[in-house]
Amino acid sequence: LRKNVEDFTGPRERSDLGFVTFDITADILNGKKCMVFFLTCIHLQSIFDWNVKQLFLYLSAEYSTKNNALNQVVLWDKIMLRGDNPRLSLKDMKSKYFFFDDGNGLKGNRNITLTLSWNVVPNAGILPLVTGSGHVSVPFPDTYETTKSY
């Protein structure tokens, strides 16, 4: 089920972060669970200075349900060391971690926001968490999928 295609870019003061295209395919296998596929092209530059040892990137989904006012689930993460290729072009990625809800709050949930963030790990010093600008909203359908189709 292709749900959403969005296109946006976001510059930050310390880096150029470009989010190019975003495909989301969501399959709800049972009341709580869903698999999310996505296509993203990320470009991280000039964050890596002499004191940055690595970036811990993670894609998180944030949403609200009847049971819980705020839910945040990390769907995918990656460690990027200084010296690694700063351009990420990821196509058709499956989520790394199961997107379980605490309850049945995903069905018919119109507003799941996916954002990319990263934890800057320095050689020594402060550990900031930075959220990339730009995000994508994903709605989930009202019905469950009964067949496995991922």
Next chain:
Amino acid sequence: AVAVAAAMLSLDFLDDVRRMNKRQLYYQVLNFGMIVSSALMIWKGLMVVTGSESPIVVVLSGSMEPAFHRGDLLFLTNRIEDPIRVGEIVVFRIEGREIPIVHRVLKIHEKQNGDIKFLTKGDNNAVDDRGLYKQGQHWLEKKDVVGRARGFVPYIGIVTILMNDYPKFKYAVLFLLGLFVLVHRE
């Protein structure tokens, strides 16, 4: 020959001590007490400012590599105004276990009233921490948290690990420090 040299050195120390009169000796002892009290005050002050019962911790395992290695020092805060969010590095204790664990928050579910339950995972581990929690425990709560890692310095904590693993080393260091402070003329 080594034994003789050591004996001569210790005699030197004793001579120094004997040369000091009683008042100087009491002064040195007070000095020593002041240093210990100041250290304690600084530690307690840090606890108040950061809100954490243990504002500085040493990383003991390799489960957060390559970000943190054994022996790295972490500076924590645990302010109630800072909500727990995914991606943060938390130091938590599992009920019944003494040793705190340093891992990253993977999932949170927070209720309207602020009650929060969350799941953690070490960067270097393949699976999340459910296997580490207490039997029947699926989530962590605010009360399990010692603090959130805000900054770090590498390597320095190795001294603490050495002192833990080799208690003789710890006693030797403390003994030498005490001796130095007591005997030093200034």
